[in-house]
Amino acid sequence: xxxxxQMTPAQPGKKxxxxxxxxxxxxxxxxxxNANYKDLASAHDQGRKVAATFVPGNLNELVMCFDFARSLPxxxxxxxxxxxxxxxxxxxxxxxxxxxxxxxxxxxxxxxMLGGEIGPTGEKLPTPDLxxxxxxxxxTFMKWFELIRQKYNxxxxxxxxxxxxxxxxxxxxxxxxxKQLKETVIPTMERVSGVKFDIDRLRQYMRESAKAExxxxxxxxSAKNRPSPIDGYFGAVYYIGPIFTAFRxxxxxxxxxxxxxxxxxxxxxxxxxxxxxxGEMLEEKYRLVVxxxxxxxxxxxxxxxxxxxxAVVVSSTYAKVGGVYDNGFRHDADHPLESLADYCLGCYxxxxxxxxxxxxxxxxxxxxxxxxxxxxxxxxxxxxxxQLLMLREVEKRTGKPAAFIxxxxxxxxYFSGANIKNRLESYxxxxxxxxxxxxxxxxx
Amino acid sequence: MRCFIxxxxxxxxxxxxxxxxxxxxxxxxxxxSRSNYDTAAKIAKQEALVNARFYLFRQALSQSSALNGALExxxxxxxxxxxxxxxxxxxxxxxxxxxxxxxxERFGDASKAVLSALSELFQRLRxxxxxxxxxxxxxxxxxxxxxxxxxxxxxxxxxxxxxxIRYDMLLNVFxxxxxxxxxxxxxxxxxxxxxxxxxxxxxxxxxTASRADAIRAPIRSVLDTxxxxxxxxxxxxxxxxxxxSKEHIRSEILCHGLGAHMMHAGxxxxxxxxxxxxxxxxxxxxxxVESFQMNDRCAAGCGRYLGxxxxxxxxxxHELGPLAMKATKKVRINxxxxxxxxxxxxxxxxxxxxxxDIMAGLHRxxxxxxxxxxxRSGGIRNEFTFTGGVxxxxxxxxxxxxxxxxxxxxxxxxxxxxxxxxxxxxxATFAYRAVVEEGxxxxxxx
Numbered sequence: 001x002x003x004x005x006q007m008t009p010a011q012p013g014k015k016x017x018x019x020x021x022x023x024x025x026x027x028x029x030x031x032x033x034n035a036n037y038k039d040l041a042s043a044h045d046q047g048r049k050v051a052a053t054f055v056p057g058n059l060n061e062l063v064m065c066f067d068f069a070r071s072l073p074x075x076x077x078x079x080x081x082x083x084x085x086x087x088x089x090x091x092x093x094x095x096x097x098x099x100x101x102x103x104x105x106x107x108x109x110x111x112x113m114l115g116g117e118i119g120p121t122g123e124k125l126p127t128p129d130l131x132x133x134x135x136x137x138x139x140t141f142m143k144w145f146e147l148i149r150q151k152y153n154x155x156x157x158x159x160x161x162x163x164x165x166x167x168x169x170x171x172x173x174x175x176x177x178x179k180q181l182k183e184t185v186i187p188t189m190e191r192v193s194g195v196k197f198d199i200d201r202l203r204q205y206m207r208e209s210a211k212a213e214x215x216x217x218x219x220x221x222s223a224k225n226r227p228s229p230i231d232g233y234f235g236a237v238y239y240i241g242p243i244f245t246a247f248r249x250x251x252x253x254x255x256x257x258x259x260x261x262x263x264x265x266x267x268x269x270x271x272x273x274x275x276x277x278x279g280e281m282l283e284e285k286y287r288l289v290v291x292x293x294x295x296x297x298x299x300x301x302x303x304x305x306x307x308x309x310x311a312v313v314v315s316s317t318y319a320k321v322g323g324v325y326d327n328g329f330r331h332d333a334d335h336p337l338e339s340l341a342d343y344c345l346g347c348y349x350x351x352x353x354x355x356x357x358x359x360x361x362x363x364x365x366x367x368x369x370x371x372x373x374x375x376x377x378x379x380x381x382x383x384x385x386x387q388l389l390m391l392r393e394v395e396k397r398t399g400k401p402a403a404f405i406x407x408x409x410x411x412x413x414y415f416s417g418a419n420i421k422n423r424l425e426s427y428x429x430x431x432x433x434x435x436x437x438x439x440x441x442x443x444x
Numbered sequence: 445m446r447c448f449i450x451x452x453x454x455x456x457x458x459x460x461x462x463x464x465x466x467x468x469x470x471x472x473x474x475x476x477s478r479s480n481y482d483t484a485a486k487i488a489k490q491e492a493l494v495n496a497r498f499y500l501f502r503q504a505l506s507q508s509s510a511l512n513g514a515l516e517x518x519x520x521x522x523x524x525x526x527x528x529x530x531x532x533x534x535x536x537x538x539x540x541x542x543x544x545x546x547x548x549e550r551f552g553d554a555s556k557a558v559l560s561a562l563s564e565l566f567q568r569l570r571x572x573x574x575x576x577x578x579x580x581x582x583x584x585x586x587x588x589x590x591x592x593x594x595x596x597x598x599x600x601x602x603x604x605x606x607x608x609i610r611y612d613m614l615l616n617v618f619x620x621x622x623x624x625x626x627x628x629x630x631x632x633x634x635x636x637x638x639x640x641x642x643x644x645x646x647x648x649x650x651x652t653a654s655r656a657d658a659i660r661a662p663i664r665s666v667l668d669t670x671x672x673x674x675x676x677x678x679x680x681x682x683x684x685x686x687x688x689s690k691e692h693i694r695s696e697i698l699c700h701g702l703g704a705h706m707m708h709a710g711x712x713x714x715x716x717x718x719x720x721x722x723x724x725x726x727x728x729x730x731x732x733v734e735s736f737q738m739n740d741r742c743a744a745g746c747g748r749y750l751g752x753x754x755x756x757x758x759x760x761x762h763e764l765g766p767l768a769m770k771a772t773k774k775v776r777i778n779x780x781x782x783x784x785x786x787x788x789x790x791x792x793x794x795x796x797x798x799x800x801d802i803m804a805g806l807h808r809x810x811x812x813x814x815x816x817x818x819x820r821s822g823g824i825r826n827e828f829t830f831t832g833g834v835x836x837x838x839x840x841x842x843x844x845x846x847x848x849x850x851x852x853x854x855x856x857x858x859x860x861x862x863x864x865x866x867x868x869x870x871x872a873t874f875a876y877r878a879v880v881e882e883g884x885x886x887x888x889x890x
Contacts, residue, residue, distance in 0.1 A: 388820060401735060404820075419721075421683070423738060426695035431735045433698060437732050 008061040020277040020300075025260040026238040032256065033079070034121055036246045039254070041123035043069035047193045049193050052128040052148070055322045056347040057136035057161060059340055061205035061249040061331065062185075066193035070246035071128060073144065077108035079120035081296030089115065090411050103140045104379045104411040113151060119287030130192045131156040132185070137163060137349035138382045142173035157188040161344040167352050169345045177341035201334045209331040212243055216326045218418030222264045223314040224367055225381070227284040229267035232367075233313035234303040237294065244322025276307040284427055285310030291317045291356075291387065292375035297412040305421050309428045314367035317359065324359075353378045353386055357393050364398045370431045372402040373424075378414045395416075401434055405426040446674040448879065449492065450703075450871020452696065453682030454578050456719035456747065456833065458484035460492035461868040467706075469657075471496030471628055472865050475589045475675070476626075481682030483627045488868075490631045493671050497638070498523060504662035508679065510655050521579075521648050525641035528577040528629030533633050534588050534625060535573065535691050539566040541621040554609050561607035561614060568599050570722075574806055583758070589626050592620065613694030637668055645745075657671060675879045675886055677871035684860060689887040696867050697725055697736045704829040705731025708858040712825035716866065717834035720748040722814050724821035731870075737821035745780035747834050753806055756786045763805060771804035773797075780813040811843040813852065814829075822825070824848060827856040831866035833882030835859050 043050050051068035053059065055075065080086045081325055089111025090104055096114055098107050112118065112125075119125040129144045131154055142158075149156045159180050162173045170334055186197050216370035219239055223232045230236065239260060273281035288306075290313045293303050306313065320326070324346050332339035333350070351359070360372060372394050376384045391402045405423050408414035445466065452459045454477060462471040465602060477484045486880050502519055505511050511640040542562050553557045569592075575581060578593060583591055596618050597863040642663065646653040655711050677692055679699040703713040705727055714725040720743050725736045739746065754761045777788050792802045818824055828848065834840045841859055848855055856867025860866070 185843070392822065395735065403735075404737060418681070419738075422695065425734075426697035426736065429695045429698050433732055434734075437730065 002066045004379045009058045010412075012040050017275045021275055021279050022277070023025055023235075023238075023260075023263060023275045025256065025263055026235075026275075028256055029241040032242050032247060032252065033075075033245065037119050037121040037123055037125070040069050040071055040125055041119070044126045049129040051130040051132050051189075051192075052145075053132040053134055054136075054138075054141055055244050056138065057094045057130065057134035057159070057321060057344040058244065058248070058347040059134055059185075060157070060204055060246060061131065061209055061336075062181075063189070063339060064205055065201050066218075066250055067195060068130065068189075068213060069126070071125060072245050073148075074105050075114065075245050076120060076125070076412050077105040078296045080112065082299055083120050084297065084412075085120065086297060086353070086410035087412045088109075095323065101379060101381075103144070103381070104409050104414075106140060106144045108410045109144070110147060113148070119302045120291045127152045128154055130154065130189065132189075133158040134161070134344060136161045136344050137161065137345040138384060140380075146304065152422075155188065155192050157185055158334065159185050159344065161347070161350055164345060164350055164352050164355060169342065173345060174338055174341045178346060181337050183339065192318055194394050203333040206333040206336055206339065207311075207333040208251055208254050209243075210333070212248060212253045212257040213325045213330050214324070215254075215261040216240070217241055219257070220263050220315070220319060220326065221265050222268055223312075225268050226287075226368070227271065227273040227281075228287065228312050228314050228367075229264050229272055231275060231276070231281075231303075231307075231313050233290045233294065233316035234276075234299075234306070235274050236313075236316060236319035238373050240319055240322060273311055274307075276303065278304070278307065281307050281312060283310050284312050286371070286431055287312060287314045287367065287369045288371055288373050289313070289315050289360055289367065289369045291360060292322070292377060292383070293318045293380075293409060294375065295407040295415050296410050297408075298417060301417055302407075302415075302420070305424050311424075311428055313373075314369055315363040317348055317356065317363075320359075320424065322347075324348055324351075326431065349383070352422060353390060357390050360394050361397050364394065364400055369400065370435070371400045371427070372398075373427065374402070374404045374406060376406045378406060378408045379411065380409070401427070401430055403430075445669060445671060446879075447471075447493070447496065447671050447676055447874035448872050449489060449676045450868040450873070450875060451488055451676060451678045451680075451697065452699065452865075452867035452871060453481050453485055453678065453680035454833075454867075456486040456751070457679050457864070458682070459868040460485075460488035461865050461872045462492045462496050462670055463869075463872045464878055465876075465880070467873065469869065469872075470499045470707040472862060472868070474586075474864065476585075477682065478623075478875070479588075479625055480627050483629065483679065484682070486629055486631070489673075490629075490634065491867075494526075494634055494638075496671060497666055500666040501663055504666050505659065508662045510658035510662070514649075514652065514838075518645065518649060518652055519763060521624060522641055522774070524577045524579065524643045525644040525648065526638055528574060528644070529641045530630065530633075531573060531577065531579070531588065531591065532570075533630055533637065535570070535592060536623045537628065537630075538592060538621060540863070541624050542566070542617045545620045546617045549567040551609075551613055553731055554613060557607050557609045558613050559745050559877035561603050562617065564607065565596065565600055565603045568603070569595055571707055577870070583727075585762075589622055589871065590671065593622060638667065638706060673886075675875040677875040677878070679867050679871045691878075691884070691887050692875075694871060697723060697738075699867040699870030699874065700831060701725045701727040701736075701845055701866070701870065702731040702873050704831055704858075706869055706873050707860045707863070707866065708827060708829050710827040710856070711858065713818070713819060713821075713823075713828045714866075715743075715830050716832040717747055717810070717814060717830075717840070718832045719751070720818050722746055724814070724818040726822055726825065735821060737817050739813075739817060742781075745810045746782075747832070749780065749782045749806075749810055750834065750837065750840075753785055753789065753803075753862065754780050756789055762836075765807070765837035765839040767800050767805050768803035769798040770796075771839075773801045774808075775801045775805035777802070777805040777809045777856035780809050785809075804843075807837070807839040808843040808847075810834070811840060811847055814844070815847050824852045825857055829858040829860075829863075831860070831863040833864050835863040864880070 016430035048069050051063050052071045086108040090107040092114050119127045133145045155157035222229050242253045242256050329346050374387050376387050395402045449462050458477045460473040463679050464470050471487045471492040475487040546558045612798045629670040642874045679696045683693045700716045706713045723738045726734045
């Protein structure tokens with residue numbers, strides 16, 4: 001049996017009266033995520049098993065074939081971050097012996113476990129029956145699940161995705177993953193869930209996934225318009241929610257992306273800018289590409305620093321963290337296991353430096369961006385390494401100015417608002433000044 | 445006359461620069477930022493305009509040849525006398541404020557004794573005030589809080605003892621009063637103070653008194669010239685507090701880049717070490733910023749580090765550099781954490797290291813941190829300009845020179861004696877460009 005999420009179509013009259021403005025699709029995705037927490041909280045009572053897995057390399061379609069309720073630890077951590085709960089959780093984990101330099105997603109999650117697994121919505125989350133360690137480039141994932149396994153003594157199955165060190169996917173890499181799926185992952189899931197694997201069911205989910213993926217790509221690429229109707233980073237965080245978590249493959253997700261795409265199409269037709277928490281952005285002054293996740297604990301303050309200055313993020317690598325679709329990849333029902341392999345291999349976290357640089361340069365060009373901004377994450381040892389080199393290379397290739405700021409995922413202590421605002425304002429003024437100079441040069 | 449003004453509201457000091465229509469720097473002003481940026485901006489600007497008056501005095505007097513050969517001596521004396529007059533105005537206010545704050549029930553039975561101790565203390569301070577501004581007098585700082593405070597503390601202890609009251613009662617009165625006084629604006633007294641200073645100067649330099657009228661005339665004419673604040677650009681941490689619209693605000697990165705370019709046209713890389721941040725900026729041949737890096741998550745190795753060390757050593761900030769220059773041995777200090785620096789310092793002292801050697805090690809530690817930020821910004825290119833308060837510190841400069849040579853080889857290192865005003869100069873230049881090149885007019889705060 002599958003999880004059915006009751007979705008109330010967003011109606012203008014039903015919107016809560018709040019100062020913060022959101023698109024209908026943003027409200028819808030919040031409802032969906034909350035419903036998933038509710039579903040998770042009651043899973044064991046309903047006799048269902050729970051699988052935990054990570055966002056990059058999330059094999060949602062496959063996991064659903066075994067009726068698992070799905071829990072995503074990074075999403076839990078970021079939701080706790082956005083709800084201002086992570087600071088305490090991190091300190092609890094540190095008290096339990098985890099160092100200051102450990103990934104703060106991990107510490108937030110461990111802190112949540114120590115506090116009795118009370119999830120972001122206040123509901124108690126179940127202990128997982130299966131840890132599906134789909135490894136796609138972040139080495140911390142292994143240690144993270146090792147810690148959870150140690151605590152809960154639950155079944156763990158690992159899917160190892162080879163790194164795209166040479167910048168390409170080979171047939172043997174694909175075969176290697178398919179072999180693991182067939183010989184280890186699927187049998188383990190059958191055993192833990194007691195449900196027999198049905199490849200046709202997988203195919204059906206994948207058909208739904210591909211439809212949602214098509215719409216997501218259209219939405220994200222709408223930022224090529226001027227003005228951009230969306231913010232491809234802060235806004236995209238809401239857009240990627242369903243597809244990167246427990247919903248990809250479900251008709252609900254397909255429906256969500258259909259609603260979203262229509263909403264955005266309408267904005268493009270009306271030449272509208274993105275919706276920000278303070279209303280529609282009226283003047284687009286700067287178009288940026290961003291690398292690195294946002295800071296979650298001060299998410300809205302961080303966003304405000306952009307829209308107050310008329311800066312819109314037209315594209316971000318973070319919006320691809322749960323799957324890179326804009327290069328043409330789609331889940332393929334005709335080759336289900338191979339397509340899962342390609343999905344994992346193509347995750348942003350599994351790309352080499354040259355691939356990441358190419359991707360950013362391509363975005364800079366296709367989205368007509370004024371510059372690149374890197375938000376480097378203090379506690380992320382996997383992805384902060386090399387970011388300055390990427391920055392320099394992108395600067396060199398595109399001739400566009402780049403800037404580098406540092407903050408953290410969910411540790412509120414590492415977000416220095418005044419400093420970041422200062423850097424951003426300097427950066428925007430730098431773009432403006434360079435543009436003015438370029439204008440003078442062109443005029444002459 | 446039209447003046448274009450840049451104000452740099454830093455975390456420690458607030459600086460202002462005024463330039464004229466030919467982009468000549470006519471005045472510089474500096475004050476401590478307090479925690480009140482409005483007042484700091486106002487006072488720095490006033491100081492710059494006072495300084496501009498002196499610039500104009502020099503021009504007018506050298507044209508009038510009333511002081512042939514004695515112009516510099518005369519102006520130096522006049523400036524000291526003016527500082528004394530300014531000091532006395534604030535000092536009188538401080539005395540009245542202290543008396544007011546000591547009245548009432550606060551000190552119970554000791555009230556009367558506190559009031560009379562205050563009278564005695566201020567009398568002694570007033571007597572010694574002129575010596576503070578005598579030729580060659582050394583002051584820890586030029587800010588009223590520091591000058592008045594250090595003497596108040598020094599004399600207060602013996603006055604308290606003599607008056608049979610607790611020293612902390614006098615300290616308490618001072619702490620309450622100084623904040624009020626330093627946040628008051630004494631701008632309206634400037635002209636009167638200048639004229640009063642002029643009288644003092646004629647007494648101090650009797651040989652000039654015979655030419656008093658010939659000297660007074662050009663000075664009066666300068667005083668009658670209106671220094672119009674045509675356009676003001678604000679930068680630095682407190683910039684959002686400036687009383688004008690966003691159009692008048694620039695990031696300090698841009699201002700430092702442009703200011704460094706105005707000071708040294710060949711500048712390609714700029715290092716600025718301020719109170720709470722270190723900036724590495726790359727500029728093009730027009731002073732336009734190409735890229736920058738700053739310390740983000742931690743202020744280790746910034747100017748405050750030295751401030752903290754100065755406090756730990758019970759020394760003035762300006763005394764650290766000269767002490768470090770006496771070093772004869774390299775003491776390695778690895779931590780650039782401001783808080784750990786105190787522990788490092790005590791540890792080395794306990795090991796018997798000399799203060800000057802430790803100081804040199806601490807200066808090197810700051811510069812090591814700056815080298816890493818420079819590397820992040822793309823390295824050092826020729827010419828290299830060092831700005832900010834720390835550029836005034838000769839030991840920091842020496843450490844920088846050594847490390848630049850070790851890592852990048854021979855480079856032209858520009859350090860302007862007025863480098864602390866770099867951001868403000870950049871701001872003033874932006875103000876000039878806004879009006880003269882872009883035809884803008886001043887806008888009120890939205």
